[in-house]
Amino acid sequence: MSETYDLIVIGAGMAGVAAANKCGAAGWRVAIVDALPYGGTCALRGCDPKKILRRGAEIVDAARLMDGKGIDPSGLKINWSDLMAHKRGFTDPVPDKMEKGLTGNGVETLHGAARFTGANALEVDGQSYQSKRFLIAAGAIPRPVTFAGADLMIDSTDFLNLEALPKRILFVGGGFVSFEFAHIAARAGAEPVIVDRGARPLNAFDPDLVEMLIARSAAVGVDLQRETEIVSITTSGAGFAVEVKTGDNTTTIETDLVVHGAGRIAALADLNLEAADVAYGDKGIVVAPHLQSTTNAAVFAAGDSADTKGMPLTPVAVIEGKVAASNMLKDQKILPDYSGIPTAVFTVPELARVGMLEAEAKEAGYDVDVRFTDTGGWYSNYRIGEKSAAAKVLVDRSDGKLLGAHLFGPEYGELINFFGLAMKLGLTAKQLKSMTAVYPSVGSDLGSLL
Ligand SMILES: Cc1cc2nc3c(=O)[nH]c(=O)nc-3n(C[C@H](O)[C@H](O)[C@H](O)COP(=O)(O)OP(=O)(O)OC[C@H]3O[C@@H](n4cnc5c(N)ncnc54)[C@H](O)[C@@H]3O)c2cc1C
Numbered sequence: 336m337s338e339t340y341d342l343i344v345i346g347a348g349m350a351g352v353a354a355a356n357k358c359g360a361a362g363w364r365v366a367i368v369d370a371l372p373y374g375g376t377c378a379l380r381g382c383d384p385k386k387i388l389r390r391g392a393e394i395v396d397a398a399r400l401m402d403g404k405g406i407d408p409s410g411l412k413i414n415w416s417d418l419m420a421h422k423r424g425f426t427d428p429v430p431d432k433m434e435k436g437l438t439g440n441g442v443e444t445l446h447g448a449a450r451f452t453g454a455n456a457l458e459v460d461g462q463s464y465q466s467k468r469f470l471i472a473a474g475a476i477p478r479p480v481t482f483a484g485a486d487l488m489i490d491s492t493d494f495l496n497l498e499a500l501p502k503r504i505l506f507v508g509g510g511f512v513s514f515e516f517a518h519i520a521a522r523a524g525a526e527p528v529i530v531d532r533g534a535r536p537l538n539a540f541d542p543d544l545v546e547m548l549i550a551r552s553a554a555v556g557v558d559l560q561r562e563t564e565i566v567s568i569t570t571s572g573a574g575f576a577v578e579v580k581t582g583d584n585t586t587t588i589e590t591d592l593v594v595h596g597a598g599r600i601a602a603l604a605d606l607n608l609e610a611a612d613v614a615y616g617d618k619g620i621v622v623a624p625h626l627q628s629t630t631n632a633a634v635f636a637a638g639d640s641a642d643t644k645g646m647p648l649t650p651v652a653v654i655e656g657k658v659a660a661s662n663m664l665k666d667q668k669i670l671p672d673y674s675g676i677p678t679a680v681f682t683v684p685e686l687a688r689v690g691m692l693e694a695e696a697k698e699a700g701y702d703v704d705v706r707f708t709d710t711g712g713w714y715s716n717y718r719i720g721e722k723s724a725a726a727k728v729l730v731d732r733s734d735g736k737l738l739g740a741h742l743f744g745p746e747y748g749e750l751i752n753f754f755g756l757a758m759k760l761g762l763t764a765k766q767l768k769s770m771t772a773v774y775p776s777v778g779s780d781l782g783s784l785l
């Protein structure tokens with residue numbers, strides 16, 4: 336006999352859990368299902384474990400920047416297995432905590448891979464379930480790539496579980512994952528190479544600041560090869576030979592490990608969406624702006640597995656999960672507010688962005704006042720020995736409002752949040768400048784960037 340629910344959520348990550356808790360707490364009969372331990376990518380295989388490993392890199396880098404300024408960094412090194420144990424101290428308890436939170440809100444927690452069998456029906460490990468509504472929050476998986484030997488790569492999840500870090504690591508793709516991991520690996524004594532097929536890696540970020548990050552990366556031993564395609568990966572001794580092509584030139588890079596950093600696609604292949612008549616593509620479930628499927632009214636989608644305006648980021652997944660839940664509960668069509676959502680690449684130091692890129696703002700016809708400042712010589716950076724830092728703030732000359740902010744430097748992953756809030760509230764640059772910050776703090780630099 337099949338069970339009947341008000342809502343079944345597929346995926347116990349940030350989007351799914353936010354929605355399930357909200358609908359469960361509102362008194363609906365809700366079930367949530369995940370094929371993996373509860374917690375999703377961010378808490379178990381992404382943001383949180385990654386930033387714990389980055390802490391090791393931050394400390395090593397900070398000490399090296401103070402070499403000759405009162406700190407002797409010689410002998411300082413990352414103990415990889417201890418750092419991993421520190422990471423597991425956070426990740427191990429997550430599934431249990433998350434499941435308890437859900438059951439506390441009256442949500443039934445199921446385990447296994449969900450597969451649609453009809454417009455209002457799915458099965459999990461042979462057991463059938465009926466529901467009035469479904470939320471697909473199935474996240475993303477590494478983009479399948481076609482070069483020979485692609486199966487020899489490890490993915491980001493494997494990297495975050497490495498018991499030992501080899502010396503030579505090649506990252507395929509010049510995006511978030513590769514830059515963040517390469518920065519950690521370099522500070523842990525590895526020699527990372529990033530191979531990107533494009534002319535400009537991290538192309539969602541300000542090009543001038545990306546060039547500064549590339550130079551800073553090179554200084555710590557991260558080798559970037561641009562406009563370079565992977566031809567093949569083969570095993571070679573205990574490691575791998577990666578054949579790469581730049582223009583007409585083909586060379587081979589010997590390495591101990593090859594890591595997939597070539598993007599992610601929505602994880603929908605196993606859901607048998609055809610059975611439920613749910614339209615989808617590589618970017619996710621095709622949804623109306625209020626997150627309801629365009630082809631099956633019983634289905635909503637949120638997070639990395641929904642094709643929306645939002646980037647595949649944790650804050651977006653949470654917002655979309657909550658908005659989808661609210662729309663289902665109240666039978667309304669509220670739209671997610673994507674304004675002022677910042678993002679950062681957690682290299683050391685970090686690169687951050689909120690709002691439009693300079694090129695996007697100009698293309699959209701704004702009269703843009705571009706306020707670029709090299710902050711490498713500022714007190715905040717002098718204090719810690721960092722010479723490479725800058726900010727680019729974009730202001731609309733017509734009304735003084737912020738169009739975008741782009742930052743590269745230590746603690747700027749925090750500083751960007753002020754710009755995000757100001758943009759969400761529609762503040763002018765002048766209004767933001769009126770903020771009084773603790774002195775001396777990185778926040779107290781903000782006024783001078785405007
Ligand atoms: C290495 C890495 C680092 C990242 N760092 C950051 C960061 O610093 N900041 C940031 O904002 N974002 C970061 N992200 C992105 C962020 O993790 C995602 O945007 C976010 O986790 C998406 O949440 P979600 O709920 O949509 O999906 P997920 O958290 O991926 O959850 C989806 C869940 O669905 C389950 N599932 C899928 N198919 C099925 C099925 N058929 N049946 C049952 N269960 C299923 C999966 O097992 C998974 O647990 C990072 C991503 C990666 C890979």
Ligand SMILES: NC(=O)c1ccc[n+]([C@@H]2O[C@H](COP(=O)([O-])OP(=O)(O)OC[C@H]3O[C@@H](n4cnc5c(N)ncnc54)[C@H](O)[C@@H]3O)[C@@H](O)[C@H]2O)c1
Nearest residue numbers: 508509510511512513531532533596597598599647679680
């Ligand atoms: N700090 C964060 O917020 C964070 C961290 C990690 C991941 N994420 C999320 O996860 C998503 C996926 O991250 P990602 O780094 O895997 O992808 P990405 O989309 O950021 O970058 C992929 C890069 O790989 C390149 N590429 C693709 N195929 C290639 C090939 N065959 N050979 C060489 N280069 C190739 C692309 O040109 C691109 O530069 C991101 O878009 C982001 O939303 C966020």
